[in-house]
């Protein structure tokens with residue numbers, strides 16, 4: 333019985349992979365992240381001083397790239413695989429993840445970065 337269940341769920345996973353679900357997976361997988369709280373934090377930290385960000389007020393500066401499609405990009409800052417844990421680390425301390433990057437560390441906590449990452453993945 334147990335074996336039947338296991339193989340049935342393996343089949344489901346295969347079906348999900350085959351239908352392309354896996355590609356969208358990171359978007360919904362920020363454990364403990366709340367996109368709406370993230371949006372408010374992004375507003376509060378004034379990320380829009382350097383970025384155009386949908387649903388966030390600010391000057392929509394262009395020192396950094398537009399974050400309009402951040403949820404579907406394959407890489408963060410052109411070189412880091414776009415996955416939740418990488419996003420959280422990048423947001424907290426960009427130069428530690430990508431030496432020489434022009435995005436500064438803004439003193440964001442792990443919890444805050446988690447919510448912001450959830451919001452980033454809602455942009456697509």
Ligand code: HEC
Pocket residue numbers: 374377378379380381382383395396397398399402405407408409410423430432433434435436438440448452
């Ligand atoms: C002083 C300007 C500045 C501020 C403020 C800033 N960023 Fe950035 N950000 C940048 C720059 C410049 C890059 C490009 C980094 C690179 O490619 O090395 C970047 C890159 C990024 C990326 C990756 C974009 C991509 O296309 O791959 C994300 C995500 C991001 N920033 C989110 C944020 C968030 C969230 C905040 C607020 C907490 C923020 N940034 C604040 C300048 C800024």
